[in-house]
Amino acid sequence: MPSFEEITRHHDVDPDDDPWVVGPIKEAAVLVPADPGWPARYAALAEAIGSVLGDAVLEIEHVGSTAVAGLAAKDVIDIDLVVADPRDEDAYVPALTPLGYVLHIREPSWHEHRCLRLEVPRVNLHVFGPDCPEVIRHRMFRDWLRAHPDDRARYEDAKRAAAAGGAGYNQSKEGVIREIYDRLFRAAGML
Template sequence: MPSFEEITRHHDADPSESPWVNGPPGPETVTIVPYDPEWPRRYRALSARIRAALGEAALDVEHIGSTSVEGLAAKDVIDIDLTVADPRDERSYVPALERLGYFLVIREPSFHQHRCLRLTEPRVNLHVFGPDCPEAIRHRMFRDWLRAHPDDRARYERAKRAAVPGGGSVMDYNARKQQVVREIYDRLFRAAGML
């Protein structure tokens, strides 16, 4: 199990490392839509296909991100965390996921060996981490906090909507809402006695 220090540490990208498997993404229009009650059902179907394709290699599959929080407006993109024994061993999971239509877009050795695969239809970001990864723990904690704290859920939605103008890539959008995200993380970590 990671330490509190490992879980509460905010990650800043290593500027010497390009995580993009096929080059950085171009500009993309970010659209925030009202919460869709179909999102959990879509996740369950996606999760079942991932588990069937990977078998025992899928140690855990979790719905994370804004579409996992009832009532929260979001991009119409399902975010999923997949736990495998070793993200570096791409042969043990990438080919099976490619047969489902996923393609590898991010490889980040310096960030817990994070891998991200994308599915185009329906739109999915599939994040791959190893067991007891601090970032996967953070994702679940953030999701659960927003589910239980409507004030922070509303604050996060306002930050998301305010981050849309300005264009650029999804990474630019994420950077514009980062301060609010980190403030919410700090609040939830303090409430959990981790800071």
Template sequence: MSTFDEVTRHHDPGPDENPWVEGPPPPEPVEIVEYDPHWPQRYVALAADIRRVLGPNVLDLDHVGSTAVEGLAAKDIVDIDLTVADPRHEAAYVPALRELGYVHVVREPSFHEHRMLSLAEPRVNLHVWGPDCPEVIRHRMFRDWLRGNTDDRERYEHAKRAAVPGGGHVMDYNERKQDTIRAIYDRAFRAAGML
């Protein structure tokens, strides 16, 4: 079971680790769109396909990220957290997900053995983690905090919109909004009695 310390610690991938399975994708402009009420339905359909092809290999599946927060503007990309017994055992899930059109993009052993696959249509980032991963807990806490806190939801949306004009790779965009994200995490952790 993840400890409070593991969940509240901001853990970044190793700085010397090359996360790209097939090389970095070309930069694409980040576009923030208004909240789409169809995003939750899209997740339900995507989750059904994932469960169908992976069967008992799916230990847990959840809609996370901005598209899981009603009213929050976001990139039109559904983020999903998939928990499997061991993310390092890629043969247990990558081939089956390829049948659905997913492409294995990221492998980050230093970041809780994180793997990410993407789907081009509809746009999906599928994050693969192991059991009781602190990052999964963090994702759910962040999502749930934004669902219940209008001020922080608006603060986060403002930070996202302000981060777009810098251009570059999506990781550059993520870095530009990191201070706001960490401040929101801090409030959520304190409210949960974790700090």
């Protein structure tokens, strides 16, 4: 289990790394109203992933905005997949390829993160190793937004402003995300 310090620290990708295996892909940030069908879509996707990976799946979770009821989001399901070693791409990428997943991002400097993309339906499959602090952060952020409507609304406002701004969607939301993380970490007694 990662320490509180590891979980609360904002880990950044090495700016000298080129993470793109395929890409970069320019994708407009188009927010849609919350869709009550997103959890069922995730469940079907998780079942398909589990069926091809079997015991290689240590954990799988629906994360990101589509995992928060009532939150407008891009119509993209984000999934965190934990495997024994994300560097061992042969242990999971070939099995996921027939489902349509394509390895797009490899970020060794950021928890050995890999991201596979599925076009239809749109999915970002984030692959991490065991005890990765980022997996814990994703779940804590999701659960906080589910339980705190004021921060959910604040985050949605930031997402709308970022989407309207064009370039730099993720970077434009970062200030609000870090404010929310600070609140949730303090509430959890981690800071």
